[in-house]
Amino acid sequence: MAMTIHVDIVSAEESIYSGLVEAVIASAQEGEVGIYPRHAPLLTRLKAGEVRLLKDGKEEQFYISGGVLEVQPHIVTILADTALRADDVNEAAALEAKAAAEKALNDKSAKMDFAEAQVQLAEAMAQLRAIERARKTRKH
Amino acid sequence: MASGKEIRTQIASIKSTQKITSAMEMVAASKMRKAQERMAATRPYADKILNVIQHLAYANPEYRHPYLQDREEKQRVGYIVVSSDRGLCGGLNNNLFKEVLHEIKSKSDKGLQVDICAIGQKASAFFSRLPVNMVAQVTQLGDAPRVHELIGSIKVMLDAYESGHIDSLYLVYNQFVNTMTQEDTFIRLLPATPGAPSEEMSHHWDYIYEPDAKEVLDDLLVRYIESVVYQGVVENIASEQASRMIAMKNASDNAGDLIDDLQLVYNKARQAAITQEISEIVAGAAAV
16 A cells, blocks of 8 residues: 555635545645655645645545645645635725724614614513513412 | 403413424524534634644744734724624623623723724624724624635734734633533734644754745734634634523523413413302302
């Protein structure tokens, strides 16, 4: 049996793959890398692209949208991003979060939004019902 | 005394409420289990990334990323407050907010100002009514939030830290201890203290870096903060479901007690009516 190396592909949300393979091929920032057993420790950024795992002459493929590849003597870890991370995309997301906060603050005059109002209404109704019930039971 | 019919309608109404609460209890129980699984799934990534950061910080003592430099709290402190989107989950959110208010008060006593980043509808509604500075918010994450939905609001806080606008950043959420217990938890995200690397990682070897150590470390630190916040959000969801499950169980139990009491009252009323009728008949028969 050929030499194998343990590979973990994890993202912040879940573990994507874990197992022994003969080689890992990934597209690093500086070009494609192939990791075989006993590779020197390596830490590199990955570009969006395929990660290919070779096992028993077969090939398994995963698509990742970037991340970091870490190689230790017996274990390879791929810390995969869950989504494409371009700077302008992040910037847009940040602006959106800010705008949402401002909107919530400005909406104070309009009180709360519909969902919030509904919940409060339900609470008030439940309280009323409880009071009514308490009154009724006290009567007997 | 209430008539039999009145009590019957009351019992029927409480029964239908009980049906709703017990259904909500079961839904919360199954959602909690899923949230717990999701919690477990986020752990390997955060652990792994922390390992690498510890090693990097240890292997490159001359390079100190701003996130790792100790900073005094001089002007402003940032909080990321994680709450649920919906109510009916006991005192979960309110207890958390109470703690945050406490914390804000103690900071403002020291002359510090506070920036809030609200995650979840409840936190957003709560802090928008208060005279605090809410700089970012994200709501409606649902039961299975995605990391990229959080990136924007986290970036706002990270940028504020990098530019020196805030001097430290905390994460506040409900830690899931077990089904019965959820603890409000404060974690200091920035400045970060990764701690010493483990035995295995601290041996005298170093990675080959591509492109170079700093860039990789920068990337990893941001990812790390994001993953910690994400973990907090997922854990808060598990806490929310657990808390809702308990609240709904209590509600169902209380409804059961109420029904029992009312049933007793109803039976007594019915018995009294029958007795009265019999005595009337007997009295009528005696008169003939």
